[in-house]
Amino acid sequence: MSEFTFSFNGEWKGGRAGKGHIRTEGIDNTVSIGAEMNGPGQGTNPDELLISAVATCYMMTLGIALDRQGLPYEKITVTSKGIVSDEGGLHFKEIIHYPATIIEKGTPRDTKEKILKAMEQAEKDCMIAKALKGNVQIYINPELKET
Structure with missing residues (x-):
């Protein structure tokens, strides 16, 4: 069994109009409540970070599945x-x-079907989506585009 640790450091000053700063290994950013929620809209916000985490996890999980298959x-x-x-x-x-x-x-039909199946499965396999299961509904509207 393996375990992985990810670290976060943050600071915040103020109320709804406040702002803060967050740091991780790959993020160094200002944060505030989004303008759409009547905040200052400076930097990013937890809502953008959550959707970014879920979408990135989905995208990476799908890429890994397609490569593996x-x-x-x-x-x-x-x-x-x-x-x-x-x-x-x-x-x-x-x-x-x-x-x-x-x-x-010209990709064969059976290959297209396997790719579409992998696109559906990737959401179920994504660890961030698993963490949200039972709290947030996640829907997939997959599409294949031929070049």
Whole structure:
């Protein structure tokens, strides 16, 4: 069994109009409440970080699965939207991924079907999505694009 540790350091000053700073191994950024939620909108915010984490995990998990299965593709693109609701207290209601796997024109039908299946499975295998399971609905609207 392996365990992995990730570290975070942060600081914050102020209330709703406040701002702070976060640091991890790969992030060094200002944070505040997003402008869409009546905050200052400086730097990033937890909502963007959460959707970025889920979408990045999905994208990487899919790439690993396609490689492991030997399925050919040129690249993966993902656009994601997070819906936050204040019904019953402010919370993430759902995340919708719009992934596209770019494949060569003329890719055989059975290969396309395997890629689409991998696109659906990647959401179930993503460790960040697993952490949100039961709290946030995650939907996938997969697409294959031929070049």
